Amino acid sequence: MTSAYKMNSGTLLRSRLLSLLKNGQWERDDVVKLFIVLMNQCNDREEDFNTWIMKILYKVEIHKIKASDLTDPKSDQFVDHVDEKINDIIENNEGKTLDEIVKEICEQKNIDKVMPEVKDIVSSVSKSLSYSTSTHLQGIEKMLFTLCNAVEKTMKITPRLTQMVSWCLLVLSKSSHLVQVGTGEGKSCIVAMFAAYQALEGKTPDVISSSPILAERDAKEWSDFYKELKITVDVNTNKSKDKDLKKCYECQVVYGTTESFAGDYLRQRFHRFDVRPKREFHCVIVDEVDSLMLDKGLEVVYLNTEVPLMEQLNGILAEIWHTVSQLKHLESGEILGPIQQFSQILIKSFSESDKIDHLSLVQLAVKAGILPTTPSVQKQENLKNMLEQLDNTSVNQMRAFLTMFAKNFPQFVFKLYLQGPYGKYKNRMRSVRHVQIRDKKYRFFSRIWTMSFCVL
Incomplete structure (x- = not known):
């Protein structure tokens, strides 16, 4: 078990190091130098080396930190405390301008066509938020202004430029979109604002979280925000009775986990339970999408049956269905x-x-x-x-x-x-x-x- 864990950790670490090369901002020699420096700094730490260095490398990648940002201009070598320097850069990144944010995104993705519109929307809304007026705003701009005001009123925070840009990318995308958000950049706020937008457009978004704890936490934490916008919200992970689940799915926004949504759908379709009879699949928002890409074996859903050894009938039922479908x-x-x-x-x-x-x-x-x-x-x-x-x-x-x-x-x-x-x-x-x-x-x-x- 221990050797398998080490082998898996080593594979993930190599993958993380190679990903620095793929973004074009790091050379091979710089990646090797960074790895050596981090190894030397990890000697006195109680935290597991693989866990600690993976966190550091993740921060470097997600916040687009370059090798030159960690280099001492006097000695042309990496600074002594690279981890502290990385944390300082992340804190200062919160003050990035809209132009800097747009430029970084354009360097990573080929979305130049939509970025001018994103820039205009965020620029207009951020100025309107400063003056607390929206009389000149129309369409998506007015919607973003309304959502930002609701966040500020209920959560006592003003959405940052990165959050507004991320929201615009999701709204303006014509198909499914994957947005990478750095740790501490307010991913829950982006999810709530986008779910609220879908609800205000007459749709019923399902928000999939990576665990029941996170689903219940976010639904509760953002309940006042949804209430301010007159949007109903609930979570499906803490309910066992059909009537409670039906009431949950009658809400406009539903938080939950993969297994909860899948299990309730199967109960409706196969057991004919009155769980989510009228709710359509308009929009699904996946929080922590990497949790769906990793086969952890935790999202397996089984339906209970009162018939003993029901699985033995699967072959017969499949043959019956094959025949019936040909009629x-x-x-x-x-x-x-x-x-x-x-x-x-x-x-x-x-x-x-x-x-x-x-x-x-x-x-x-x-x-x-x-x-x-x-x-x-x-x-x-x-x-x-x-x-x-x-x-x-x-x-x-x-x-x-x-x-x-x-x-x-x-x-x-x-x-x-x-x-x-x-x-x-x-x-x-x-x-x-x-x-x-x-x-x-x-x-x-x-x-x-x-x-x-x-x-x-």
Whole structure:
């Protein structure tokens, strides 16, 4: 167990060191020098080396700290206390201007098209917050101003520029977006503001946290903020009764964990419990998205059942579902069985009847234009090849073959159908009678150039 832990820690540490090279701000020699300096500084610390150095490297990466920021200009070497220098840089970063924040983001991501709009929105709102007026604001600007005011009134803090920029990136993105936020930059505030925006737009956002403790903490901590905006909020991790869960999912914003959301959805769909009957999946906000990317084996959901050894029935249930899903609906309201190839239907018919002459079938295929008309071919053509030809014939050829087949073998009569644009089938050949074969009804279906058949 210990060796496995060390091996995993070493892999993560190498990955973190290599990630410094990928952002283009660090050279290989500088990464090696940083690692050596941190190793020397860690000798007198009680904290585990891997844990401590991973925290330091994470701060360097997330706050875009360069090697030059840690270098002593006099000696051209790293400063003596690199960890303290990193913490000082992070504290000073809180005073970054909007231009500096936008520039850093543009250096990391190819989102130049949206950044001018983000810059204009945040600039206008930050100025309006200073003067406590929003008469000239419209659209997203006015929405951001309203949310910032609610945060300031209820949480006694003013959203920082980095939080407003992150909020704008989420709002302006046309699809799913991943935002990397540094430790201490107010991720919970960004999540709450974006969830509130979705709720005010008439949607029902689900906020997924990495643990029940964090979900309950954030829902409680930001309850006054949501109340100020007249938005209802609840958490689904501390409820066991159906009526409590139903009341929870009637709220506009719901906090919870992966297993809680998945379990409640399964209870609604499979157990038919009245848990979240009317709540739609409009928006999901994942807090700590890396917790979903790591297979920790903690998000496994099992539904309780009163039937002993229910899992033994899974194979049978899967086979039943596979069969049922192949049923086809006719415009007349009939439901027909699984689709089969025509050759399979005929082979089954041969085994049930001794009145069908194989050579006669070959001759019918020749008359229908399915097989060549050469007499030698009629004699040499075996039944298997003939059946393969039938499976790849045209609709007109199949219609001719079935018509002659029905005349020569009156006990076998088939009905031909055409698939419509919405998956429904309608009668294609009304002139052919419909009879039964030993209490089994055979229906033959045609698509544009291929033939499909089913038996009921």
